[in-house]
Amino acid sequence: MTDIFQAIAAPARRAILDELVARDGQTLFELCGRLTASHEMGLSRQAISQHIDVLEEAGLLRSERQGRYKFHYVDTEPLQALFERWPNKD
Numbered sequence: 001m002t003d004i005f006q007a008i009a010a011p012a013r014r015a016i017l018d019e020l021v022a023r024d025g026q027t028l029f030e031l032c033g034r035l036t037a038s039h040e041m042g043l044s045r046q047a048i049s050q051h052i053d054v055l056e057e058a059g060l061l062r063s064e065r066q067g068r069y070k071f072h073y074v075d076t077e078p079l080q081a082l083f084e085r086w087p088n089k090d
Helices: 004-009 011-022 028-039 045-057 077-085
Strands: 061-066 069-074
Touching (some): 004 011, 011 028, 045 061
Antiparallel strands (some): 061 069
16 A cells, blocks of 8 residues: 555645546546646646556545546545644644
8 A cells, every 4th residue: 555645745646636636536537637727737648647546555535436437536544644643743
């Protein structure tokens, strides 16, 4: 499993998560368009696909195939677990 910190270290992966939080359940094609339009990222589909694989390995993203399309969904549970690891000591 990829370390969560390594997974979110890359700006492109954080942008992918941002786009999925804004609108969950996107295809690779939709993500490519939104990353180009909103974040001015000129990454290839292959590069974005590789970033998605890293996020999925870290448990921050899950993919679901529906027919010939593959939809990607954000999963914030690993981040929540990390947040709860160090409780606020007021």
